[in-house]
Amino acid sequence: MTVEYVPGLAGVPATRSRIGLIDGQKGKLYYRGHAIESLAATCTFEEVAHLLLKGNLPSQAELDGFVAQLRNHRRLKFRIIDFLKCLPESGHPMDALVASMSSVGMFYPDNMYPDERDQRWGAAMRILTKTPTMVAAWHRIRCGDEPVTPRDDLGHAANFLYMLTDREPDPLAVKVMDVALTLHAEHGMNASTFAARVTGSTLADPYAVVSAAIATLAGPLHGGANEDVLTTLRAIPKGGVRAWAEEQVKHKRKVPGFGHRVYKVKDPRAGVLQKLAGDVFAKLGSTPLYDVAVELEETMEELVGSKGVYPNVDFYSGIVYEKLGIPTDIFTPIFAMARTAGWLSHWLEQLENNRIFRPSQIYEGDRDLEPKAIGER
Ligand code: COA
Numbered sequence: 001m002t003v004e005y006v007p008g009l010a011g012v013p014a015t016r017s018r019i020g021l022i023d024g025q026k027g028k029l030y031y032r033g034h035a036i037e038s039l040a041a042t043c044t045f046e047e048v049a050h051l052l053l054k055g056n057l058p059s060q061a062e063l064d065g066f067v068a069q070l071r072n073h074r075r076l077k078f079r080i081i082d083f084l085k086c087l088p089e090s091g092h093p094m095d096a097l098v099a100s101m102s103s104v105g106m107f108y109p110d111n112m113y114p115d116e117r118d119q120r121w122g123a124a125m126r127i128l129t130k131t132p133t134m135v136a137a138w139h140r141i142r143c144g145d146e147p148v149t150p151r152d153d154l155g156h157a158a159n160f161l162y163m164l165t166d167r168e169p170d171p172l173a174v175k176v177m178d179v180a181l182t183l184h185a186e187h188g189m190n191a192s193t194f195a196a197r198v199t200g201s202t203l204a205d206p207y208a209v210v211s212a213a214i215a216t217l218a219g220p221l222h223g224g225a226n227e228d229v230l231t232t233l234r235a236i237p238k239g240g241v242r243a244w245a246e247e248q249v250k251h252k253r254k255v256p257g258f259g260h261r262v263y264k265v266k267d268p269r270a271g272v273l274q275k276l277a278g279d280v281f282a283k284l285g286s287t288p289l290y291d292v293a294v295e296l297e298e299t300m301e302e303l304v305g306s307k308g309v310y311p312n313v314d315f316y317s318g319i320v321y322e323k324l325g326i327p328t329d330i331f332t333p334i335f336a337m338a339r340t341a342g343w344l345s346h347w348l349e350q351l352e353n354n355r356i357f358r359p360s361q362i363y364e365g366d367r368d369l370e371p372k373a374i375g376e377r
Contacts, residue, residue, distance in 0.1 A: 005362050010261065012196060014357075019345050020186040024262035025200055031186050031268065032056075040272050044158050045275065046070065049341040052186055053124060053348065066153075070129040074159065076148035077107050081137055081147055087089055089142040093333045094136040094218040097116040098133070098211050099207040104130060105207030120351065123206040124315040124344045131210075131340050133222060135333040136163035160337065164326070173281055173324050177277050177334075180317060183269040184324035184335050186342030188262070192217040196343040198357045213343045214336050220256070223335040226314035226321075228256035230328050233289045233296070233319070249303045262307030271311045273316035280323050289319055 006012050023031040029036040038336050041049055047339065050058040057068055080100055080287045087096050098372050104126070114120040138146035138310045140163075148163045157178035161169035187193070195216040217223035227352060232255065236244045248255050281290060297311055318331050326334070 003207055004026070004370070008261075014189055015197060016347060017189070017346070018055070019349060020129050020188045020342065022262050024230055024260070024264050026263040026267050027263060027271075028359075030189070036183060036268055037272060040179045040182050040361055043182065045178050045338070045341075046256065048182045049128060049156075052341045052345040053128075054234035063374040069125045070156065071150075071152045072330045073126045073129045074133055074152075076130060076133050076137060076147075077104075079107070079278075080104060080134070081141075084134070084138050084141050087138075091142075092218075092257075093135065093138055093142075093329050094336070095143075095213065097134055097333055097336060098215045098218070099128070099216060100134045100138070101131070103204045104134075112202070112207070114206065118272065120206070120348060126204060127210050127344060128340050129156075131337045132160040133163060135330065136160060137339060139327065139330060140166075160334075164330075166210075172280065172362070176280060176320060176324060179276055180320070180334065181338040182337035183313060185274055186339070186345065191219075191222050192339065193343060193346050197346050197350045200347040201354055201356045203351075203354070206344070206347060209347050210340060212341055213339070217336055217339065223314075223332045223339075225256045226331040226335065227320045227328050229314050230289070230318040230322060232256050233292050236292055236296070241292060242299050245296060245299045245303060247370075249300075251267065254298060255296075257318075258304070258311055260312045263310065263312065266310040267312040267315075268317050269313040270311040272278060273313065273320060277316050277323075280320055287323055290323070293319055351375055 009201065010172075019032060021033075022028070031039060031048065034051065034057070039051075043051075046067050047057055047063060050056070050063065054062075056062075080103060082288075083103060084096060086099055087099065105123075108123070108126060110119060114123055114125075133150055140147045145166070150159055150163055150164045155160055155174070155178070156168075158169050158174040161173055161177055189197075190212040196209050196213040199212040200206070204212075220228055222295075245255065248315060277290060293315065297315070300309065300311075317335075318328070321331050321334065322328065353357070
């Protein structure tokens, strides 16, 4: 059978799934059939994570049990903290997260190679709930501070902000973080989820599965873009948005925060985040970067809107996080904290009906060469 080669596997189905659906033409995103806008407006991240992992929005009793499990597993072994302390403080938080995530599994041999569903569930809970602790701990350590012990009386978003800052989190900041986690939790067969499914299909341990996904997310064409958006907005000369954007488009340079392989209209998550940005600025005061961002969005629509290039989720997330005082290089780790719910859902789904991924290639190299003697090469 000859199969056409499709660069980047664009549009090629890699699996059957019941988890996330994207309608790129209409700008809609659904988690297990629920529109993202409704979930962001009415559910906490914990409810959304339950929906993704278990397949249903939890009843109160189910939610209580789920939240209790998450809170129970938040702490890190002191050796993981010691390990983080040994990494160079100039290292990127995504690299620290890849390293610490892959090491966690060694402490839990019972669910490192899980055959049974409850072992898999145990690993999923640990990974989901320890990721924010690792992100916050690394940030504290590199600043010369001791990591902050997680609190059992706080929700997932509030506890993360508390561990990051060692302060009682502001309710608006908690709301924004909670919604941002929901918006980033799942997105169909993107590069990092594909990496998770490929790694999971080998029956690798789940900590390695998520570690591979985090490493894949770190690239600037994927999750790393939200960091680049802020760097870009800061670099645009005052009053020069149009001239700057025209220059980028003329030279076919990709503007971070714009364009998407699937969405050909504005990313629905960008719309929700833009509204949240409005709430944050109303309370904390606007930022000149927001005005630049809005002008850039309008200009880009004129210049490349006809190619289906519109703001994606990363465009407004960084502006909001910055206003909350979150360091730029923690933006992608926050994305990873959220997407862990999606990766783990795909890992669980993959193992329900597993077949190891083994695509083919079109070989274009030489054949039947004889090795020359070393002096003749
Ligand atoms: N800025 C300016 N032009 C862009 C663009 C961007 N961010 N993204 C795509 N385009 C243009 C391309 O230059 C191309 O134009 P052409 O047809 O005249 O050659 C056209 O739109 C199609 O681009 P293509 O690279 O084929 O799209 P893709 O689906 O392969 O790439 C991304 C999708 C996300 C990789 C790409 O849009 C990108 O690099 N965006 C910036 C990084 C980013 O924000 N990533 C986060 C994604 S959530």
